[in-house]
Amino acid sequence: VIKPHDFFQYKNGELFAENVACSEIAKEVGTPVYIYSSSAFLKPLRALQVAVPGGSFCFAVKSNSNLAVLSLLNRAGAGADIVSGGELYRCKLAGFPGERIVFSGVGKTADEMKAALTYGENGIHSFNVESEPELERLSDVASSLGKVATVALRYNPDVDPETHPYISTGLREDKFGLSLEPLLAAAKRAEELPGINLKGISIHIGSQILKISPKREAFEKVRSLVIQLNKTLKEPLEFVDLGGGVGIQYLEETPMSLEEYGKLVHESFSDLELDLFFEPGRFISGNAGIFLTEIQYRKSTPDKDFLVVDGAMNDLIRPALYESYHHVVPVTESHQKADLKPTDVVGPVCESGDFFAQMRALSTDLKQGDLVALLSAGAYGAVMSSQYNSRPRAPEVLVEGDRFTVVRRRETLEDLVEAELKNEIGGHA
């Protein structure tokens, strides 16, 4: 199991990212700041490549779309799972070849389809199509360009992934995919449409899935669907895209093991002569990043203390949105154990939901100017940040061994207003 601390450990009493002291990064770049470890992205990718030999792993760009991270993963042989024209643009800049890109999402616009069909020399590998109207539109757009789109129909297998309701996507009532009957109808329609080449089935039943059983149930359903479709389709299906969702450790969870996962994939599909695609996001990026923030104030109350830090919900919204757990780790190790008191770690934003941790046992030694790190912030951290409260977004730093690079600079006050200036009503400058 990859642990939140694996690439962010204490050395001589100081928190390090690989071989760089976090305090050194704070000194040069300021706080708050996201810090990533490059090896920490590569290790889980390699582990997946070993667990499922021959599988194509398309990194879910939505989990961490920093160009340096994408480029790192591209060079390591990963593909990309995208959900927007913006993510496609990032893939282009990071150099992903089209044959390693899959396009997911319920609401693709005609412009996004066009961009994907004309990506590189031959367009992207495939579109995961989620409804019949989407299929019709895709066929029209492709035909108008003189192209044929490779398609996987996204199946909604009605399986409970046993995860947070906001990140459950494969239940009948969810907006994602097609359930069995509509999918069979769409497959039939796909064969009639001139701009569509139906070649696969895709699923994604949810995120942060810890147990193997929902995966097993979903894979069994995909397997029977493929067998059923192959009996009626003119050409047999060529691939399945099994989505992302493999969970990680934030606290003390025991996620499914990759051996188990690989074995399940093998048992479910090895006899069907299919190429296997996957869309892992969090598994690759989750424990590859931390969020470093500086304590501004300690506020004591009889029941608990508040540590007010310079990072906030606009930087890392997961605790506010999902009540997610992230370890809070003092950068100076000696602050870890002494005189613990129940503590809320909160940001300066004007909402009670602006917290990173609640009633956490933290040392009363922690004081103004000290640094703390929130672990497991590599997935759905920086990508979900906003400028709420007119706070410039935090920078991102990538560590490789004993070097670090600012891979996204801190936003400035000018960045906050740039798109609003020079308009007729209020803009000056």
Ligand code: LLP
């Ligand atoms: N493929 C599709 C079609 C998806 O919708 C997602 C995530 C993934 C792959 C990647 O899933 P992963 O391997 O990362 O679990 N913001 C939430 C997570 C939202 C996940 C949305 N879809 C969070 O912070 O927990």
